[in-house]
Amino acid sequence: MMERSTIQRSLPALAISILIAGTLFLAFVEIGFGENKVDSEDAVANRYIANGTTETGSSNLVTSVVVNYRGFDTLGEVTVLFLAATGVGAMINLLPEDGKKRSKGPKPSLIMTQGGMLAIPVIALFGTYVFLHGHLSPGGGFQGGVIIATAFLLYLIAKPDAKTSHRTLSLSESLAGLSFIGIGLIGLAVSGIFLDNVIEGFGVLGELVSGGLLPLIYIAIGIKVGSEMSGLVEKMRGDAS
Amino acid sequence: MTVDPVLLIVIPLVAAFLVPITSIFMKGLAKWIPLLGLIGMAVVMALDFGDLYDGPVTSITGGFGPPWGISIIMTPFGGLLATGMIGVALFVMISEIDGKKRAHQTVYNTMVMMATTGAVGMVITGDIFNMFVFLEITAIAGVVLAAIPRDGHEKGLNWRGAAVYALVGGVASFLVLAGIALLYGATSTLNIYQIAERIEGVDTFVVGAAFLTMFIGLGIESELFPLNGWAPEVYRGSKWGTGSLFSGVIGKAGLLALLRISFVVLSPGLENGIVMDILLWVGAATYLFGEAAAFSSKDLYRVLGYSSIGVFGLLVASFSLGVADGIRGGTMLLLGHMLAKPILFSMMGFAGRKKKGDVPLSSLKGLIRSSPSAGIIMTIGILALIGMPPSPTFWGKYFLFSAAGSEGQWLLISILIIGTLFEAGYLGRMLFNIFDTRKERKADTLPLARGIMGALFVFFIFLIGFLPGPLEDIITFVIAELIDPLNYISWGSI
Numbered sequence: 187m188m189e190r191s192t193i194q195r196s197l198p199a200l201a202i203s204i205l206i207a208g209t210l211f212l213a214f215v216e217i218g219f220g221e222n223k224v225d226s227e228d229a230v231a232n233r234y235i236a237n238g239t240t241e242t243g244s245s246n247l248v249t250s251v252v253v254n255y256r257g258f259d260t261l262g263e264v265t266v267l268f269l270a271a272t273g274v275g276a277m278i279n280l281l282p283e284d285g286k287k288r289s290k291g292p293k294p295s296l297i298m299t300q301g302g303m304l305a306i307p308v309i310a311l312f313g314t315y316v317f318l319h320g321h322l323s324p325g326g327g328f329q330g331g332v333i334i335a336t337a338f339l340l341y342l343i344a345k346p347d348a349k350t351s352h353r354t355l356s357l358s359e360s361l362a363g364l365s366f367i368g369i370g371l372i373g374l375a376v377s378g379i380f381l382d383n384v385i386e387g388f389g390v391l392g393e394l395v396s397g398g399l400l401p402l403i404y405i406a407i408g409i410k411v412g413s414e415m416s417g418l419v420e421k422m423r424g425d426a427s
Numbered sequence: 428m429t430v431d432p433v434l435l436i437v438i439p440l441v442a443a444f445l446v447p448i449t450s451i452f453m454k455g456l457a458k459w460i461p462l463l464g465l466i467g468m469a470v471v472m473a474l475d476f477g478d479l480y481d482g483p484v485t486s487i488t489g490g491f492g493p494p495w496g497i498s499i500i501m502t503p504f505g506g507l508l509a510t511g512m513i514g515v516a517l518f519v520m521i522s523e524i525d526g527k528k529r530a531h532q533t534v535y536n537t538m539v540m541m542a543t544t545g546a547v548g549m550v551i552t553g554d555i556f557n558m559f560v561f562l563e564i565t566a567i568a569g570v571v572l573a574a575i576p577r578d579g580h581e582k583g584l585n586w587r588g589a590a591v592y593a594l595v596g597g598v599a600s601f602l603v604l605a606g607i608a609l610l611y612g613a614t615s616t617l618n619i620y621q622i623a624e625r626i627e628g629v630d631t632f633v634v635g636a637a638f639l640t641m642f643i644g645l646g647i648e649s650e651l652f653p654l655n656g657w658a659p660e661v662y663r664g665s666k667w668g669t670g671s672l673f674s675g676v677i678g679k680a681g682l683l684a685l686l687r688i689s690f691v692v693l694s695p696g697l698e699n700g701i702v703m704d705i706l707l708w709v710g711a712a713t714y715l716f717g718e719a720a721a722f723s724s725k726d727l728y729r730v731l732g733y734s735s736i737g738v739f740g741l742l743v744a745s746f747s748l749g750v751a752d753g754i755r756g757g758t759m760l761l762l763g764h765m766l767a768k769p770i771l772f773s774m775m776g777f778a779g780r781k782k783k784g785d786v787p788l789s790s791l792k793g794l795i796r797s798s799p800s801a802g803i804i805m806t807i808g809i810l811a812l813i814g815m816p817p818s819p820t821f822w823g824k825y826f827l828f829s830a831a832g833s834e835g836q837w838l839l840i841s842i843l844i845i846g847t848l849f850e851a852g853y854l855g856r857m858l859f860n861i862f863d864t865r866k867e868r869k870a871d872t873l874p875l876a877r878g879i880m881g882a883l884f885v886f887f888i889f890l891i892g893f894l895p896g897p898l899e900d901i902i903t904f905v906i907a908e909l910i911d912p913l914n915y916i917s918w919g920s921i
Contacts, residue, residue, distance in 0.1 A: 206640070210605055217612045217629075223625075228616075230494055230616050234495075258497040259557055263560060276534040280576075281584075356447040356448075357451060359447065363443075379488065381488050
């Protein structure tokens with residue numbers, strides 16, 4: 187009996203979901219995603235493709251959109267991540283004491299500890315490479331930061347009793363966030379436009395030193411995301427008993 | 428004097444990132460950093476407010492003008508709303524300065540500031556995806572706010588409210604994002620003015636689908652019937668300040684986004700007037716539902732929560748009448764609600780602070796004797812909410828009734844009257860309890876900061892009630908924005 191009433195209650199919800207999903211599907215089919223609907227120079231995407239490299243100095247077009255044309259959104263997304271991490275941390279703090287205790291897992295094997303210690307520096311280096319070259323090749327601050335956090339996670343798995351400093355993580359996270367805003371304020375001070383890439387011609391296009399302020403922003407994001415995600419992993423591991 | 432409105436976002440973000448550093452080095456100071464951030468926002472808003480009398484205040488980011496970069500178009504409507512939101516957030520934060528140590532105060536204050544930042548961002552941005560980013564900020568801060576338990580309940584989290592809002596808010600965000608993707612796919616731009624410009628060339632079915640998703644997504648955020656089942660769960664278990672923020676800041680941002688996207692962007696692409704009709708009757712139904720539910724609730728947090736739902740319905744209905752007086756009424760109702768509801772939440776939170784769980788009506792009993800200042804402030808708040816002259820709500824209802832009358836909307840007028848009767852019912856019960864002094868009650872002093880903020884909002888109620896004239900210039904722009912999309916289009920193409 188119980189089950190039937192649950193199914194009966196879910197039926198209208200199911201019907202509404204199917205209706206919305208169906209409408210969305212048909213609408214997306216109708217517009218023909220990716221086709222030119224307006225004169226090609228009026229579509230923002232075409233402008234980015236045509237001028238992105240020269241206007242922003244970044245040879246990675248995605249970066250020119252994410253960090254320059256729509257850099258304000260990226261600042262917002264960094265804030266979203268910050269709030270989510272703060273929120274999860276706060277909720278873990280709100281848990282009753284026994285919910286915060288670190289549970290004892292199996293002891294890591296020799297392969298785990300030794301292999302992990304070999305892999306961690308390589309992973310961290312790769313993460314750094316990804317965010318340092320965000321303006322040149324696929325990747326960037328968010329991706330690089332997450333890669334670095336996986337190195338931190340591996341470290342905690344390999345050495346479950348390792349002492350970590352939450353203070354350091356939280357400090358580097360905050361300073362990186364402030365640097366992002368600080369770089370944005372350089373634009374506001376020089377040209378009166380927040381996040382304006384005031385030295386976009388600096389360096390040689392396609393080389394490491396290029397893209398003006400964009401690589402600096404990606405470095406800040408990389409450090410911020412890396413320490414934020416590491417901090418989250420560290421929080422979730424619980425308090426030492 | 429014009430200050431770049433982008434600072435309305437930048438200043439609180441600096442404050443937010445400063446909080447963890449301050450927690451490490453000066454722990455006692457950390458919880459007040461968000462207050463500084465809010466004060467910074469208030470200063471920027473105060474400097475820019477005068478310019479709203481001449482039209483929108485605009486700015487660009489990233490070095491590229493619209494539509495290539497993200498622009499900020501603070502229309503007089505958005506500016507007025509942002510001012511109110513910052514005011515409500517300051518009210519919530521300053522009212523709790525009483526020397527008492529509270530658990531989770533730093534996180535709470537940070538989230539109050541960030542929810543407000545997100546809400547302000549949603550109403551001032553000129554870019555539809557940027558609006559979504561701010562919606563996310565608001566929603567995440569909202570989840571954390573909903574989770575933080577009331578004073579004296581520190582042991583438990585308000586899991587129910589937080590989980591329900593996280594799930595429903597997640598669905599809302601997804602639907603809004605899907606709608607934005609549709610509009611981008613169909614118009615090749617993310618700038619709100621440019622989408623509005625190009626919408627008439629888009630297939631009606633696509634515009635309809637975009638309206639459906641946006642309506643459901645933003646309707647959830649602005650607590651419209653039948654999309655508001657989550658709201659009572661949030662109101663019933665969280666702090667009074669969280670209730671004030673959901674009704675005065677978070678929901679209001681969803682409301683403006685819904686109005687702007689419906690009337691400015693999508694309506695010209697659809698059959699004449701259908702968007703307005705849908706919103707009008709959904710609003711009316713929400714009003715009736717909210718006021719009836721408030722009337723039959725026992726717990727004061729729920730009463731005020733349902734009452735806010737009712738007001739959201741009333742607001743949507745009056746803005747959707749599509750005539751100048753309806754919009755004029757809606758704007759006054761909006762201001763009236765933003766001033767009166769936080770007062771009620773604050774005084775109710777004070778009177779019922781020792782109650783575990785639900786706060787029954789009887790906790791207001793004899794308030795006028797035990798704490799005269801709280802009693803008087805709350806009485807004025809109640810009278811202002813129902814629309815006693817002179818209060819902004821009085822003007823709001825006056826214009827709304829005359830607009831509905833001149834449009835011949837008799838069904839709407841009957842709904843308004845029935846809703847107002849429900850409203851009078853539960854607010855009257857509150858008044859009756861406040862003045863019921865048959866039982867002796869121990870004297871109870873209202874903390875100074877809470878009293879000052881209450882008195883300040885009472886002052887604003889009287890100020891706008893007696894002198895609504897200076898607002899008229901701003902309201903003219905509000906009408907221009909919502910009646911004719913061409914106005915927003917010309918403001919947006921800076």
